[in-house]
Amino acid sequence: MAASKIRAAESGGLTCWVLSEGMAGTENQCLALAAGLGLTPEIKRAAAKPLWRWLGAAMAVLPPQNLAQGRDSLAPPWPDLLIASGRKCAGLALAIRRASGGRTFTVFVQNPRLGLSAFDLIVAPRHDGLAGANVFATRGALSRVDGAALESAAAEFAPTFADLPRPLVACLIGGASRRHRLTPDDGQALGAALAKLSATSGCGLLVTASRRTPAASFRALEVALDGTPAYIWRGEGANPYLGFLALAEAILVTADSVSMVSDACASGKPVHILGLAGRRSARFQRFFDALEAEGAVRPFTGSLESWSYQPLSDCALAAGEIRRRLEQRNKV
Known part of the structure; x- marks a missing residue:
């Protein structure tokens, strides 16, 4: 060349x-x-x-x-x-x-x-x-998530979330895969856990689904969040995904998606992993074990924690x- x-x-x-x-x-x-x-x-x-x-x-x-x-x-x-x-x-x-x-x-x-x-x-x-x-x-x-992308998204979406209480917590919800499932009952339980987190911590929630989230399960999650201060993206208008990552002080993400977890860890924010029914493959387990050992992720235990780590910049x-x-x- x-x-x-x-x-x-x-x-x-x-x-x-x-x-x-x-x-x-x-x-x-x-x-x-x-x-x-x-x-x-x-x-x-x-x-x-x-x-x-x-x-x-x-x-x-x-x-x-x-x-x-x-x-x-x-x-x-x-x-x-x-x-x-x-x-x-x-x-x-x-x-x-x-x-x-x-x-x-x-x-x-x-x-x-x-x-x-x-x-x-x-x-x-x-x-x-x-x-x-x-x-x-x-x-x-x-992942396309980097400092420049987050800075731009923060400026774009800050007015949209201005009325929510702080801290803001992004909730990235995945769904069905070969090894994981998210039934309506699972969606209701997940929504109840998020509502409880908001009630005990005073946080505002930024909630989005993925392409694999079953519609009935996401509806059950929404019902469980009724009355909770939350911005729920339902696929209409500009996608606020990067805005969620940019403006949240903590991120909760389901354990079915390497891509969503990688995006979250590229933000440098504390990333809490939400368990889903099913069984991780050996590959998935190696992925989560390595990030947990590096201090990037922790299992969600019902409350928010704060920590720092080296963001992913792959x-x-x-x-x-x-x-x-x-x-x-x-x-x-």
Whole structure:
């Protein structure tokens, strides 16, 4: 890669694709990493055709446009940088790298499950347990939450929450997953616990659901919060999620979502973990154990606590690693 392109990477001039299956969780991590590099990527949503998936990494020998299914074309000119995620995209990412003659610096976010060595860089959370010369381990999921984003959100949403009592407590509610559940009874119990916290501490609540929160369960939570000073976002108007993180003095987040916990821990605020029915996988347990050992999170015990820790800054660190490797490749 020419030195001029290395300088372009620092100023946001590299061409960049984000490749995903279209799943919001993985795509958002790729977009966060591109934003950390100062890039505005072209988003490509595609997956390898079922016919070719059995080839695994060997599918890279085929033209990407023949491998892919989806509305977006995978054709030259190839980008300078490719950031991909999603198991059905891993082989496509390798095919693009090969089709570019190795010129496309190829980054895969999370475990590609196709082997590690063929990618220029793999950015994966440490609880995945990956190791290798081209693996960059993060503390959590890649997040757009940083000081600048929080400062901007605080200015935007401060008037919205001005009438709530202090301290403000953000409540990030997840929901059903392969290992967790949130029934209406669970939602009612969770709402009752939050109402009790407000009554005993005098706090105002900032409450939001996730895409996986069952509607009936969130309604039960809302009923339990009736009469409690709370701002509840129901999906209408500007999303106040960053405003919640920016203006809250403490954050409560359910234990089903690595992404929401990572966002919360990027804020530097005390993060209390709300238990959900179900059973954590070994990977999830490693994630929470590490953050608890570092002092970032604590289980919610019914009252607010205050503490400090080193906020997560995985996007900035991963972006720095990409720049370093691009510069290193230019010197070879």
